Amino acid sequence: MSDRKEKRSKSEGGIPxxxxxxxxxxxxxxxxxxAANVPLMESARDGQRGTEKxxxxxxxxxxxxxxxxxxxxxxxxxxxxxDVNPNDTLVQDVSSTAVLTPLDDDLxxxxxxxxxxxxxxxxxxxxxxxxxxxxxxxxxxxxxKLTQGNGAVLVCCGxxxxxxxxxxxxxHLKLFGYNPTLFYPKKPNKPLxxxxxxxxxxxxxxxxxxxxxxxEVIQRSYSLVVDALFGFSFQPPVRPLFAGVIDTxxxxxxxxxxxxxxxxWNVEEGDPNGLQPQLxxxxxxxxxxxxxxxxxxxxxxxxxxxxxxxxxxDLQLPPYPGTDCVVELNTGNS
Amino acid sequence: MDRISVNRFSFRRKGSHxxxxxxxxxxxxxxxxxxxxxxxxxxxxxxxxxxxxxxxEVQLLELAGYxxxxxxxxxxxxxKMTRDNGAILVCCGxxxxxxxxxxxxxHLKLLGYRPTxxxxxxxxxxxxxxxxxxQCESLDLPFLSYFPSESHLIQDSYNLVVDALFGFRFKPPVKDTFASVIETxxxxxxxxxxxxxxxxWGAESASPDxxxxxLxxxxxxxxxxxxxxxxxxxxxxxxxxxxxxxxxxDLKLPPYPGTDCVVELKTQKSxxxxxxxxxxx
Numbered sequence: 001m002s003d004r005k006e007k008r009s010k011s012e013g014g015i016p017x018x019x020x021x022x023x024x025x026x027x028x029x030x031x032x033x034x035a036a037n038v039p040l041m042e043s044a045r046d047g048q049r050g051t052e053k054x055x056x057x058x059x060x061x062x063x064x065x066x067x068x069x070x071x072x073x074x075x076x077x078x079x080x081x082x083d084v085n086p087n088d089t090l091v092q093d094v095s096s097t098a099v100l101t102p103l104d105d106d107l108x109x110x111x112x113x114x115x116x117x118x119x120x121x122x123x124x125x126x127x128x129x130x131x132x133x134x135x136x137x138x139x140x141x142x143x144x145k146l147t148q149g150n151g152a153v154l155v156c157c158g159x160x161x162x163x164x165x166x167x168x169x170x171x172h173l174k175l176f177g178y179n180p181t182l183f184y185p186k187k188p189n190k191p192l193x194x195x196x197x198x199x200x201x202x203x204x205x206x207x208x209x210x211x212x213x214x215x216e217v218i219q220r221s222y223s224l225v226v227d228a229l230f231g232f233s234f235q236p237p238v239r240p241l242f243a244g245v246i247d248t249x250x251x252x253x254x255x256x257x258x259x260x261x262x263x264x265w266n267v268e269e270g271d272p273n274g275l276q277p278q279l280x281x282x283x284x285x286x287x288x289x290x291x292x293x294x295x296x297x298x299x300x301x302x303x304x305x306x307x308x309x310x311x312x313x314d315l316q317l318p319p320y321p322g323t324d325c326v327v328e329l330n331t332g333n334s
Numbered sequence: 335m336d337r338i339s340v341n342r343f344s345f346r347r348k349g350s351h352x353x354x355x356x357x358x359x360x361x362x363x364x365x366x367x368x369x370x371x372x373x374x375x376x377x378x379x380x381x382x383x384x385x386x387x388x389x390x391e392v393q394l395l396e397l398a399g400y401x402x403x404x405x406x407x408x409x410x411x412x413x414k415m416t417r418d419n420g421a422i423l424v425c426c427g428x429x430x431x432x433x434x435x436x437x438x439x440x441h442l443k444l445l446g447y448r449p450t451x452x453x454x455x456x457x458x459x460x461x462x463x464x465x466x467x468x469q470c471e472s473l474d475l476p477f478l479s480y481f482p483s484e485s486h487l488i489q490d491s492y493n494l495v496v497d498a499l500f501g502f503r504f505k506p507p508v509k510d511t512f513a514s515v516i517e518t519x520x521x522x523x524x525x526x527x528x529x530x531x532x533x534x535w536g537a538e539s540a541s542p543d544x545x546x547x548x549l550x551x552x553x554x555x556x557x558x559x560x561x562x563x564x565x566x567x568x569x570x571x572x573x574x575x576x577x578x579x580x581x582x583x584d585l586k587l588p589p590y591p592g593t594d595c596v597v598e599l600k601t602q603k604s605x606x607x608x609x610x611x612x613x614x615x
Contacts, residue, residue, distance in 0.1 A: 176593050204577065
């Protein structure tokens, strides 16, 4: 075990990003192990393992819901033999006359029911969609083209499920050849998150003990930022720690890639003053606020929806090309 | 690796970054150095992934099953299937290999095929495989209540067979229920795709009593018996092995292309012109 820890501190590329001002040497542990330092969140639902809910109970009680938006339109059958640029077949036009579902407290109940019946084995199937996320990111920002720190990526993980998604994403990115560094200040006290964290540590991913407050530092050290702070169950207000992180991220020029929902956005209405990511990857289906996305790339990932759900909620999703697990959605942004 | 000072962190040191693939192609992996692991090593690796590395069995099964589906789809594109719109028979055994098969069936469905599952013996991995089979059901995959007694019945109805009966933990001989299944499968003329180890073989050696698949998908690392594989396509899947585990077991494996979850192991002396569709650049 201790052998592995030593190996981790001598990570490739010299100084692990985020620890600037310190030269690594044999006597210094360059990155403190977050598991030792981070105060853990209390969870009221410790008993629930595996059947992760996507929503906080209190949020459901408050009567607030969140829309699962989908874009209703006919997808013209495209024969790949058509004399068409093959890349075009990947981009699905999103109709401007999108029809939105009424808010489904129903959907929430249904998802939980399915989980309880064991149809989704905990969150693990859903976590597979993070593979789709990582692939999408790899398509938009190939590692060979990144210039800062050998493909260094800063992965910011929030206190809930979106944060867990970030951990999975970081692990896949590492396997794809990137060099992710994690910022994960508030890990929930649940076996799922403990294990995901441990998996990242097993992949030699460093965890920052604090968030760099200097915009310059982030820009110099990382080629990309993955925003996995908050997802679709986010409810304001943002606690101060994360508010500061979001404020800083709003100022960096490094491209930001958001997981499912740009953090801090109202899941239906978005936030014109909020984070403006360059890449958004919607998981399973785009959320209503994605209509207001102004960035460069919008992908859909997570081709793992059982047909029952797809039909019941009338999700009109574009076909995934071939064996790909992502499909690009045409945003109309440049 | 050169120590890089803080001041110069933003500057790229000559040669210290990955070579641009367009300028310098990475040296081709020498397949004669490919690692093959023993049954013992496979068990130990698996054990470490679950304990030290804190993976969950379900995660590994999911990634393995997904890779198997993708490799199958690459070698046997659904557009080329002639029978019943991409009908495939997926045979799942009582253990982990069967679990991988259930995941694979589900992904094959999402990839546009029409899998039918044969899963006669619920394993002692009860809760996991229970969920996995329910997921298949939720995608409307039919489950056969008995195995077709004759090979021509299989050939007439399906385009190919996925063999997820037994994996690296298996030790011959095959027991009753499955003995006749394997006997029948040996006679089919449609391609068989085996997950990790051709069923009926042990992890260490081929067996004339076992299946002769056309496609073998090795999970995480090829097993020793794969050296004796005579089929057409050999793929590696299960892209989840951490670097430190690779080092510990001294594994020499080719790099996966880009973000792909499978890589072809060019161990087969194939004279076929027809190569599987490779989307790597």
